Amino acid sequence: MAAPDLALVERWARRIxxxxxDVGCGPGQWTHHLAGLGTDVEGVDPVPELIERAQTAxxxxxxxxxxxxxxxxDDGSLGGxxxxxxxxxxxxxxxxxxxxxxxxxxxPGGGLALGFFTGPTLExxxxxxxxxxxxxxxxxxxxxxxxxxxVTHTESRTDRPARSHGAILATRA
Numbered sequence: 001m002a003a004p005d006l007a008l009v010e011r012w013a014r015r016i017x018x019x020x021x022d023v024g025c026g027p028g029q030w031t032h033h034l035a036g037l038g039t040d041v042e043g044v045d046p047v048p049e050l051i052e053r054a055q056t057a058x059x060x061x062x063x064x065x066x067x068x069x070x071x072x073x074d075d076g077s078l079g080g081x082x083x084x085x086x087x088x089x090x091x092x093x094x095x096x097x098x099x100x101x102x103x104x105x106x107x108p109g110g111g112l113a114l115g116f117f118t119g120p121t122l123e124x125x126x127x128x129x130x131x132x133x134x135x136x137x138x139x140x141x142x143x144x145x146x147x148x149x150x151v152t153h154t155e156s157r158t159d160r161p162a163r164s165h166g167a168i169l170a171t172r173a
Contacts, residue, residue, distance in 0.1 A: 001029060005115065006033075009084065012111060016079040018040070018107065020042075021071060021080075022034065024085070024087070025045045026086075027053045028053070029057075031061050032058040042063070051064065076106070079110045080106060080111040081102045081105065084114070088132040108173065112149055114170075117164065118135055118136065121134070121136060137155075144168055153168070
């Protein structure tokens with residue numbers, strides 16, 4: 001967890017009112033960190049082994065198997081969703097469905113925080129698990145807005161040795 005990521009996610013989380021889902025929580029470090037800030041948070045990941053790892057590492061937090069495209073929560077029931085590097089493997093033609101599901105679950109005025117790999121063009125690359133995608137910040141921002149959000153902040157950094165980082169914060173319209 002890079003210091004700039006921590007600072008950005010913490011600022012975002014402190015403004016969220018209501019429960020948060022850490023979508024694509026992986027081994028649970030962000031869920032644990034948000035809970036330490038006093039956030040009512042649950043981690044969700046499609047990989048059962050990662051959920052088991054999260055539950056073992058952070059037994060005081062809540063985790064469950066689930067997918068960004070089908071979160072299993074009521075409409076408008078969340079204050080926010082953290083999707084930090086969790087949509088990087090979502091094919092461009094499917095990103096709209098995932099973002100629309102996130103929007104469905106977040107109450108109006110609630111927040112979305114996305115972390116992703118950025119580049120000058122939308123293109124696939126080989127990643128440790130499966131194909132991932134570089135997204136231009138403006139293009140992914142457009143997809144986020146098309147799903148029913150107002151983008152409030154974007155950033156990109158090149159301080160990582162292998163890949164550039166992008167982040168989008170948005171509010172549910």
